[in-house]
Amino acid sequence: MTQAPAPSTTIDSALLPASPRDLFALTKPRVMSLVVFTGLCGLLAAKMPMPPVLAFTAVLCIALGAGAAGALNQWYEADLDAQMKRTQGRPLPAGRMDKQTALHFGVGLSFFSVLLMGFATNWHAAFWLAVSILFYVIVYTVWLKRRTAQNIVIGGAAGAFPPMIGWVAATGHLALLPVLLFAIIFLWTPPHFWALSLFIRSDYDKAGVPMLPVVAGLKHTRLQVLLYTLPMAAAAVLPWPLGLTGWIYGATSALLNAIFLVLAIRVATNRAEEPSGMKPEKQLFGFSVLYLFALFAALTIDRLLLP
Structure with a gap:
């Protein structure tokens, strides 16, 4: 008599909910630390009295916006990351997360960071935060990176926005x-x-x-x-x-x-x-x-x- 095969205990990792650790890794925390620091410096350099809670919220929005851009970058570049030793361990190429989760996380975080910045500080700062996210995702990631050696030259603008955003969050205007x-x-x-x-x-x-x-x-x-x-x-x-x-x-x-x-x-x-x-x-x-x-x-x- 033939014995029925035992039920498989293997679970598709794509069906598992993403772990908080992998979601955090999507935000590129090392890059985010520099973004947060320069944004904070821009806010403080403005020398504009600002309630601590609002100042913290402004810097948090800069961090969330940078994290959202990082997540969308990894969503779009999962195939490239899988080919490079430096990035093979990221959540998507390592198979610890499906692409749809990364996309939803990045888009949701983008909208949340911009809206929170607008309501907590001013919409001028929210505008520049939105521009920075769109520039990194659309101009650098989608348009430039795979097409031209000038990807870093033009795309570098994406990482240059945070001190401007911090300053505008504190003052409401550029200088x-x-x-x-x-x-x-x-x-x-x-x-x-x-x-x-x-x-x-x-x-x-x-x-x-x-x-x-x-x-x-x-x-x-x-x-x-x-x-x-x-x-x-x-x-x-x-x-x-x-x-x-x-x-x-x-x-x-x-x-x-x-x-x-x-x-x-x-x-x-x-x-x-x-x-x-x-x-x-x-x-x-x-x-x-x-x-x-x-x-x-x-x-x-x-x-x-x-x-």
Whole structure:
């Protein structure tokens, strides 16, 4: 007599509810931390008295908006993430979540963050928050990333909005200083990401993403890192001679940009072909994160302590 097969105990992971940990991973928390910090600095630099609850809510909305954009980015790029070692462990390519959940989470979080920002602070800030989300998802993720090596150059604007949003949330209007803060991050993004893409270019090549080292080669990319560092440094120092900041920011900015420039020159003169020989690139990438945190921290301290 033939024995009936035992019922399967295997459960399709796509049918399981997404865990809070995986939902949080969708928001790209590492990227979000920098976004939240620059947004908070923009809000504090405005020096506008604001109830603590509303200030916290404004920063929370910036965080939620960034998280929503990250979730929608991972929803759209699940196929690319599955091909790259750096991103294979994310919830979607790892099979811990279905794409529909990621889409609903990202869209819902987007609407919630924008509406909350509008009702809690002002609709001007909500407008810029919506623009930042749409820019990252539609312009960078959908339009640019798979089509052109200029993806980081133009798409970098998406990560440059938070200090503007923080400032507008506090004041209700734009001014020259937050526009300069936008320009700093916009110009910082290419050397920051190109330094990373230089030593993980094989991942981008395998996934078919036209990052600059893949389509233009190492020498050209290294030169571009240096060329973009020059206007970035100029924009970063500019608030001081314009009288928008004091000596604390001016001295800190001069030091940080001098170090960045030295590291960029080392990258531009490096001739290594393999990741093992790309110590200058790895140093610049690591320092570039510290650079932005330190620069915006100095700006905030300067604006709060000096008249």
